Amino acid sequence: MNTLFPLEPAFPEGFVYIPGFITPGEEAELYKQVSKVELHNFNFQGFTANRKVASFGYDYSFENLGLTKGKDWPPAFDFLVEKVSKHLNIKPVEFAELLVTEYPVGSVINWHRDAPPFDLIAGISLMSDCNFRLRPHDKAKQGRGSVISFPVNRRSLYIMRGLSRTEWQHSISAVKQTRYSITLRTLRRG
Numbered sequence: 001m002n003t004l005f006p007l008e009p010a011f012p013e014g015f016v017y018i019p020g021f022i023t024p025g026e027e028a029e030l031y032k033q034v035s036k037v038e039l040h041n042f043n044f045q046g047f048t049a050n051r052k053v054a055s056f057g058y059d060y061s062f063e064n065l066g067l068t069k070g071k072d073w074p075p076a077f078d079f080l081v082e083k084v085s086k087h088l089n090i091k092p093v094e095f096a097e098l099l100v101t102e103y104p105v106g107s108v109i110n111w112h113r114d115a116p117p118f119d120l121i122a123g124i125s126l127m128s129d130c131n132f133r134l135r136p137h138d139k140a141k142q143g144r145g146s147v148i149s150f151p152v153n154r155r156s157l158y159i160m161r162g163l164s165r166t167e168w169q170h171s172i173s174a175v176k177q178t179r180y181s182i183t184l185r186t187l188r189r190g
């Protein structure tokens with residue numbers, strides 16, 4: 001069937017996907033800045049993942065289950081934080097963490113929900129598309145047909161809040177080309 005509009009999967013409540021959120025020029029600038037950042041292997045409960053990360057602002061440790069305040073993000077990322085904040089109609093200072101992640105070819109991020117102290121999640125993809133997946137967190141709701149799988153393209157923005165943040169898990173299949181993401185997180189209030 002031909003449709004006037006590209007078909008979009010039915011996302012869970014609170015998940016929004018915006019292709020082409022940043023321009024090719026902005027992507028090139030962000031990649032330049034990301035290349036200057038010192039990345040380290042991501043450790044999760046004694047297991048070292050293939051992807052590399054650098055966290056600025058508040059970082060959550062899966063080893064101590066706590067938040068620590070680290071270095072501020074380099075000012076070169078401010079324009080992105082401002083652009084996303086403007087889109088969401090929130091103040092840039094509400095973003096408490098900026099996480100840079102590098103996914104080498106073949107690396108994944110496994111099923112998870114983000115750390116409990118964080119609230120809204122905004123993800124910007126750089127340099128490569130990926131296959132993003134969502135599934136219910138409740139094991140009883142998992143099973144055949146419960147996974148929503150869709151492309152998240154370079155230069156796009158996705159937002160996770162509401163039920164997509166609290167009741168759903170997300171994961172990324174093995175990337176075919178090196179992918180970078182910038183993840184912005186606000187803190188849960190109260």
Ligand SMILES: O=C(O)CCC(=O)C(=O)O
Pocket residue numbers: 099101109114123124170172180181183
């Ligand atoms: O790279 C991404 O877009 C996802 C990042 C993510 O899920 C995480 O860091 O917990």
